[in-house]
Amino acid sequence: MSTTDEESSGVLRSILPPEQVDRFLGTCDDYGWPLLGIGALVAASFPVLGLQGGYYMTVLTEMFLFAILALSWDIVGGQTGYPSFGNMAFFGIGAYATAILTKDFALAFPVAFLLAGLLAVSSAGIIGVVVLRLRGHYFAIATLGVLLVAQQVSRILDITGGASGKILLQTPSAETFYYLFLGVLVVEMALVYYLSGTRFGFVLNAIRDDEEKATAMGFNTTYYKTAAWMLAGLFTGFAGAAYSLFNTFIDPQTAYNGAWNVELIAMALLGGSGTVAGPVIGAFGLHTIIELVETFAVGWQLVLLGGAVIVTVIGFPKGVVGTLSEYASQMDYYKHGGMAATDTDDGSEVSADE
Amino acid sequence: MAATQFVVNGLLVGALFAGVAVGFALIWGVVDIINLAHGEMVMLGGYTSYWMLTLVTGNAEGSPLLFLATVPVAIAVLFGIGYALQRTLVSRVIGTDIFLTLLVTFGASIAIQQLAIQAWSANPRSIQVSFANPSMSIAGIVVPKMKLVAFAGAIVLTALMYVFLQKTRTGRAIRAVSQNPEAAALVGIDVEHTRAMTFGVSSAIAGGIGAFIAVILNVQPQMGLIYTLKSFIIVVFGGVGSIPGALIGGLLLGSVEELVAGFASSQWTLAVSFSLLIVLLILKPKGLFGKGAEQ
Amino acid sequence: MSKATSGPAAEAASDRAVLRTDGVTKRFGGLTAVDDVDIEIHRGEIVGLIGPNGAGKSTLFNCITGTLTPDEGRVYLQGEDVTDWPEHKIARAGLGRMFQETRIFGDMTVRKNLLLAAQEGGAGVSSLMRRPDSSLLARTDELLDYVDLGGLAETRAGRMSFGQQKLLEFAMELMSEPEILLMDEPAGGINPSMLGNLIDYIRNANEEQESTIFLIEHNMDFVMDIADRIYVLAHGERIADGTPEEIQNDQRVLDAYLGRE
Numbered sequence: 001m002s003t004t005d006e007e008s009s010g011v012l013r014s015i016l017p018p019e020q021v022d023r024f025l026g027t028c029d030d031y032g033w034p035l036l037g038i039g040a041l042v043a044a045s046f047p048v049l050g051l052q053g054g055y056y057m058t059v060l061t062e063m064f065l066f067a068i069l070a071l072s073w074d075i076v077g078g079q080t081g082y083p084s085f086g087n088m089a090f091f092g093i094g095a096y097a098t099a100i101l102t103k104d105f106a107l108a109f110p111v112a113f114l115l116a117g118l119l120a121v122s123s124a125g126i127i128g129v130v131v132l133r134l135r136g137h138y139f140a141i142a143t144l145g146v147l148l149v150a151q152q153v154s155r156i157l158d159i160t161g162g163a164s165g166k167i168l169l170q171t172p173s174a175e176t177f178y179y180l181f182l183g184v185l186v187v188e189m190a191l192v193y194y195l196s197g198t199r200f201g202f203v204l205n206a207i208r209d210d211e212e213k214a215t216a217m218g219f220n221t222t223y224y225k226t227a228a229w230m231l232a233g234l235f236t237g238f239a240g241a242a243y244s245l246f247n248t249f250i251d252p253q254t255a256y257n258g259a260w261n262v263e264l265i266a267m268a269l270l271g272g273s274g275t276v277a278g279p280v281i282g283a284f285g286l287h288t289i290i291e292l293v294e295t296f297a298v299g300w301q302l303v304l305l306g307g308a309v310i311v312t313v314i315g316f317p318k319g320v321v322g323t324l325s326e327y328a329s330q331m332d333y334y335k336h337g338g339m340a341a342t343d344t345d346d347g348s349e350v351s352a353d354e
Numbered sequence: 355m356a357a358t359q360f361v362v363n364g365l366l367v368g369a370l371f372a373g374v375a376v377g378f379a380l381i382w383g384v385v386d387i388i389n390l391a392h393g394e395m396v397m398l399g400g401y402t403s404y405w406m407l408t409l410v411t412g413n414a415e416g417s418p419l420l421f422l423a424t425v426p427v428a429i430a431v432l433f434g435i436g437y438a439l440q441r442t443l444v445s446r447v448i449g450t451d452i453f454l455t456l457l458v459t460f461g462a463s464i465a466i467q468q469l470a471i472q473a474w475s476a477n478p479r480s481i482q483v484s485f486a487n488p489s490m491s492i493a494g495i496v497v498p499k500m501k502l503v504a505f506a507g508a509i510v511l512t513a514l515m516y517v518f519l520q521k522t523r524t525g526r527a528i529r530a531v532s533q534n535p536e537a538a539a540l541v542g543i544d545v546e547h548t549r550a551m552t553f554g555v556s557s558a559i560a561g562g563i564g565a566f567i568a569v570i571l572n573v574q575p576q577m578g579l580i581y582t583l584k585s586f587i588i589v590v591f592g593g594v595g596s597i598p599g600a601l602i603g604g605l606l607l608g609s610v611e612e613l614v615a616g617f618a619s620s621q622w623t624l625a626v627s628f629s630l631l632i633v634l635l636i637l638k639p640k641g642l643f644g645k646g647a648e649q
Numbered sequence: 650m651s652k653a654t655s656g657p658a659a660e661a662a663s664d665r666a667v668l669r670t671d672g673v674t675k676r677f678g679g680l681t682a683v684d685d686v687d688i689e690i691h692r693g694e695i696v697g698l699i700g701p702n703g704a705g706k707s708t709l710f711n712c713i714t715g716t717l718t719p720d721e722g723r724v725y726l727q728g729e730d731v732t733d734w735p736e737h738k739i740a741r742a743g744l745g746r747m748f749q750e751t752r753i754f755g756d757m758t759v760r761k762n763l764l765l766a767a768q769e770g771g772a773g774v775s776s777l778m779r780r781p782d783s784s785l786l787a788r789t790d791e792l793l794d795y796v797d798l799g800g801l802a803e804t805r806a807g808r809m810s811f812g813q814q815k816l817l818e819f820a821m822e823l824m825s826e827p828e829i830l831l832m833d834e835p836a837g838g839i840n841p842s843m844l845g846n847l848i849d850y851i852r853n854a855n856e857e858q859e860s861t862i863f864l865i866e867h868n869m870d871f872v873m874d875i876a877d878r879i880y881v882l883a884h885g886e887r888i889a890d891g892t893p894e895e896i897q898n899d900q901r902v903l904d905a906y907l908g909r910e
Contacts, residue, residue, distance in 0.1 A: 083453040130636060136452050137388050138635050141586060145631040152625035197780050202765045209754040218740035259464055265457060306465025313458045314446045
C-alpha cells in the first residue's frame with residue numbers, strides 16, 4: 001500500500017474512519033446467515049404484498065438471474081483465480097436442454113429443469129478436465145473458444161432449431177420464475193457463503209494466490225479447480241434452464257452470449273470479486289443502471305457496458321466490497337507495528353522484522 | 355481437383371488472416387497485451403474503405419484502382435485509432451493483472467461494436483469492385499481476380515510491416531521495447547510512445563486488410579471477434595514475435611477452413627476453427643518459429 | 650565418507666532414514682544438474698546442504714519434492730519409494746517445504762494461512778466441508794504467539810514485512826507437522842538481529858517436536874551453527890559430507906568454493 005493512497009484517502013478517513021468500516025464489515029460477517037435469511041424473506045414477500053407480473057417483476061427476476069450468473073462466475077474467477085470468458089456455455093447448455101426437453105419431448109418443466117442442471121454439470125466436468133490445465137490468459141481465451149464452439153454447434157444442429165432457435169409457448173407464470181430465480185440465488189449464496197468458511201473454500205483461495213504453493217502443501221489442485229468449475233457450471237446451467245422458458249425464446253445468440261459473459265464479469269468485479277455479497281451487489285447495481293439506460297436511450301446499453309467494464313478495470317479493480325475491506329484493514333496493520341508505520345508506537349513486541 | 359481448388363481458395367484468404375495476425379502478434383510481443391479489440395480494427399478499416407468509396411462514387415462501387423486508393427486512407431485512420439486506444443486506455447492497465455488487460459480490451463471491443471451498430475446498423479455491407487473478367491482460370495483452378503488482388507495486398511502489407519520493423523528507427527525502437535522496456539528507456543526511447551506506435555501500426559495493417567475483406571466478403575459490426583480469435587490461433591501456432599510463423603499459420607488456417615467448407619459444409623468452418631483454438635492451447639505449443647507463446 | 654556406508658548395520662540405519670535418495674540424477678538438455686547424489690536424513694537431525702552457486706542444490710530439492718522427476722535414481726520417504734509421485738501426494742505423505750522467496754498466501758488472512766496448513770483429517774470430502782473447530786483455532790493462536798506474530802491473525806498476510814512472512818511460512822510448516830521439513834535458504838533476506846531468533850525457533854522445533862530438517866543455505870555462519878551434519882554439492886555431485894567441523898576443514902570443499910577444481 002503506497003503513501004499516495006494514504007494521502008488521498010486522508011479526507012475520507014476523517015469522515016468515515018476505517019475502524020467503522022471494519023466494524024461494519026465485521027458485523028455483516030458475523031450476522032451473515034440472518035442477513036441472508038432476512039434478504040430472502042424480504043424479496044419473497046414482494047409478490048405477496050402485491051407485486052404483479054409485469055415490468056417490475058421482470059426486472060427483479062432478471063436481477064436475480066444476473067446475480068446467480070455473476071456469483072457463479074466468481075466462484076471460479078474470483079475465489080479460485082481462474083477468470084473465464086466462457087461461463088455462458090453452461091447457460092446455453094441448460095437453456096437448450098429445457099427448451100428441447102419441454103418442447104420436443106414434452107417433459108414437465110421441473111423434470112426438465114433438473115435434467116438440464118445435470119447436463120450442465122456433466123459438461124462442466126468434461127470441459128473442465130480439458131481447459132483447467134491452462135492458466136491465465138490461455139485459460140480465459142480457451143473458455144471463450146468453448147463458448148463459441150457451443151454457439152456454432154447450436155447453430156448447425158436441427159434439434160436446437162439452428163440459427164432461428166426455438167420458441168416456447170407453454171411456460172410457467174411470471175411468479176413461478178420470480179421465486180425460482182430467487183430460490184436458486186439464495187441457495188447458491190448460502191452454499192458459497194458456507195463453503196468460503198470451510199477448508200474447501202480456503203484451498204480455492206490458496207489456488208488463486210499461489211497455486212504452486214498450494215500443491216507443495218499437499219493439495220491436489222486439479223481436483224479442487226474442477227469441483228469449483230462444476231459448481232459454477234451447475235448454477236449457471238440452472239439459470240439457463242429457467243431462462244429459455246422465462247424468455248419464451250432461445251437462439252444461439254441469446255444462449256451463448258459473449259457480451260453477457262463480459263457483463264457478469266463486470267458485475268462481479270464492480271461489486272467485489274472474491275466475496276459472497278460482492279457479485280450479487282454488482283449484479284443488482286449494474287443491471288439496474290443498464291435497465292435505466294435502456295429505458296432512456298435504447299440500444300446504448302452495451303456501449304455503456306463496455307464503458308463500465310473499462311471504468312471498473314482502470315479505476316476500481318477491487319470493486320465495492322473489496323475496496324471497502326482493503327480500506328478497513330488499513331488500521332489493523334498499523335496497530336501492530338507494520339512496516340511503514342512511523343508514529344505508531346504501541347509498544348507492541350511485534351518488531352520481529354527489519 | 356476439388357481439393358486443390360479449396361486449398362488455393364484457402365491460401366488466398368489465408369494471407370488476409372496472416373496479415374491480421376501479424377499485427378496482433380506485434381502487440382502481444384511488444385506491449386505484452388492480448389488485444390481483444392484487434393478484430394474491431396479490421397471491421398473499422400472495412401467501413402472506412404466502404405464510406406470513402408461511397409463518398410466519392412455515391413455508392414459502394416468502383417474500379418479496382420479507386421478501391422485501392424481507399425486502402426491507404428483506411429490504414430491512416432486506423433493508425434490514429436490504434437494509437438489513441440493505447441494511449442488513452444490500454445496504457446492504464448499495463449502491468450496489472452493479466453485478466454484485467456484482457457477485460458479492458460474486450461470491453462473496448464464490445465463498445466466499438468455497439469457504436470458501429472448504432473452508427474451503421476447491423477446490416478452487412480460490401481464493396482463492389484468491377485473487373486472486366488472477374489475471375490481467371492489457371493490450370494483448371496478458378497482464381498477470382500479480386501481475391502488475387504487481396505492476397506497480393508495482404509502480402510505487401512505484411513512485407514511492409516517486416517521492413518518497417520527491421521529498417522526504420524521506430525521499428526528498431528519497437529523491437530527494443532519488446533525485448534527489454536527498461537533498457538530501452540535507459541537509452542532514451544520513449545517507451546509509452548513506442549507502445550502506442552505499435553498499437554497504431556498493428557491497427558493500421560488490420561485496417562488495410564479490413565478494406566480488402568469489405569470487397570471479397572462483407573463488413574458488419576460484429577465481425578471483429580472472429581478475426582481476433584483467428585489471429586490468436588495463428589499466433590499461438592506460429593509463435594509470438596514471428597512474422598514468418600504468422601504467415602504460415604494464416605495460410606494453413608485458411609486452407610483448413612476452405613477444405614472443411616468444401617468437403618463438409620461452410621456451417622462447420624467456425625466450429626472447427628474454434629475447436630482448433632482449444633486444441634492448440636492444450637498442446638501448449640512453443641510455436642513453430644520465434645519466441646514461444648509462454649505464459 | 651564419514652559414516653558407515655555398507656553392511657547390515659548401515660542398511661538398518663538407512664531404513665530408519667526419514668529421507669533417502671539413491672543415485673538421483675537430473676539432466677537439462679546437455680547439462681547434468683544433479684549427478685548421482687545419495688543423501689540420507691535421519692529422524693531428529695538438522696542437515697545442511699551447501700555448495701557454490703549452480704551446484705544443483707535447488708534441483709535436488711525439486712527432485713525430492715516431486716516438482717521435478719529425476720532421470721535416474723530413487724527417492725525414499727520413510728522407506729517408501731516416492732520418486733514418481735505427484736508433488737501434492739509427496740507433500741501429504743509428510744514432506745514440508747519452505748521456499749527461498751517465502752511463499753505464503755498474500756490475499757488471505759494470517760489465520761487462514763495457518764488453518765490451511767493443518768493436515769488433520771486429511772483431504773477427505775467430509776473434513777473439507779467442516780468449518781475449523783475450536784481446537785484448531787486454538788492451535789493457530791498458539792503458533793502465532795510462538796513466532797511473535799500474535800495479534801496479526803486477522804491481517805492480510807501480504808501486508809506483512811518479508812521477515813514476518815517468513816515466520817508465517819515457518820509457522821505454517823509447524824502447523825502441518827511434517828515428517829521432514831525442507832527449507833530453501835531460510836536465512837535469506839533476514840536481518841542479522843532476527844537471524845538469531847530464527848535459529849532459536851528452528852532449534853526449538855527440532856528439540857521439542859523432533860522435527861527433522863534439511864536445509865539449503867548460503868549463510869555459512871548460520872549453517873555451521875545450526876546443522877548436525879552437512880552435505881556439500883558442487884557441479885551436481887556430492888563432494889563431501891560430515892559435521893560442520895569436518896566440512897570446514899575439508900580441502901575439497903574449499904576448492905569448490907574458491908573455484909579450483
